Amino acid sequence: MIEILKILLKNNKFPQSSIFNSGNIEVPFFVIKYLFCENKEVKPCNACLSCKKVNKRVHPDLFVVDIEEGAKNIKINQIREVKNFCSMTTSGRCKAVFINNAEFMSIEAQNSILKILEEPGDNNYFLLKTKNKYKLLPTILSRCVHFNLKPVDNFFKNEEFSLKNLKKLSFFEVYDKLNELIKEVKNLEDFLKILIYSNYPDEIDFLFLLLNFESYIKYNINKDTVIGVISFWIKGGENCQIKFAI
Ligand SMILES: [Zn+2]
Incomplete structure (x- = not known):
């Protein structure tokens, strides 16, 4: 799977909206690091400032959404923050939104992210990580390219x-x-x-x-x-x- 991702990234064909079904969280983060990496030869290098910031989840062009502590699901106000993040201008080449446990988005949150995916804007990438993609709305599924990370x-x-x-x-x-x-x-x-x-x-x-x-x-x-x-x-x-x- 990593080889496939590399080919898409190298050719600037990585889809703006993608779903990573099952598998390791490091796989979507491989993509995010590749998108931001400053090294021209080996991407992701894991050594440049961008890669280090992504590893620490503090890169300014990366927005991570997950279930908040004590909550049962991902709420619509968290997706509103995604919208704000997308409307900000970036200093780099692109921005990335990573939604972990995407199947736990409330229906309102799913509808809200759907609107964003319909008009993702230039150079914004949305990566949804889920253990069960079929809990997502079919309209979200149809907007995304799916990477099934089974062995x-x-x-x-x-x-x-x-x-x-x-x-x-x-x-x-x-x-x-x-x-x-x-x-x-x-x-x-x-x-x-x-x-x-x-x-x-x-x-x-x-x-x-x-x-x-x-x-x-x-x-x-x-x-x-x-x-x-x-x-x-x-x-x-x-x-x-x-x-x-x-
Ligand atoms: Zn790097």
Whole structure:
């Protein structure tokens, strides 16, 4: 997963709104440090002033939201503070809002953050960390790119489905091959994971397409559509832009 995040960050394609489902809190903080790091060669360096400030959670361009002591949930007034933070001008390149335990946002808080995510502003990044993303409003889920931080099975590193090998086949062979795979793994989420982990080197647009599909799974998009679009991308190339009406 870290490799995927690095590719997106290096190519300036990291999504403005993202959900980190399960896994370690250090993963979203890897992203935040990368965004702010002053080192030009190795990011995040963990040695520059920005990295140190993020590690201590005192970076002026970082706003952290969590359940307050003694409270049961994240309240709407905390999200109002997010709004104020977003409207302030920044001295650096960008700002980041990190919401820990995002599934504990009250409904009012969720509706309020949704409005912010609808108009995130330039160079503001929103990272939501949750142990159960399905407790969030579907409208929030659909606004974000999802990073599911489950441990990856070796099966997911399947050479057979690497982009390099699939590209050698004809459109219909690719389509059949993907159909075979989806039957074998039985669900769309694992199917996409295999493709993500078999293909990520250098194929930034393809990776982004797959991550977007992952975000749409909850809406029961048709598996034939997914396979069709992916086959088309593999054979048709880079300029294939996909939008879904939900
Ligand atoms: Zn640094």
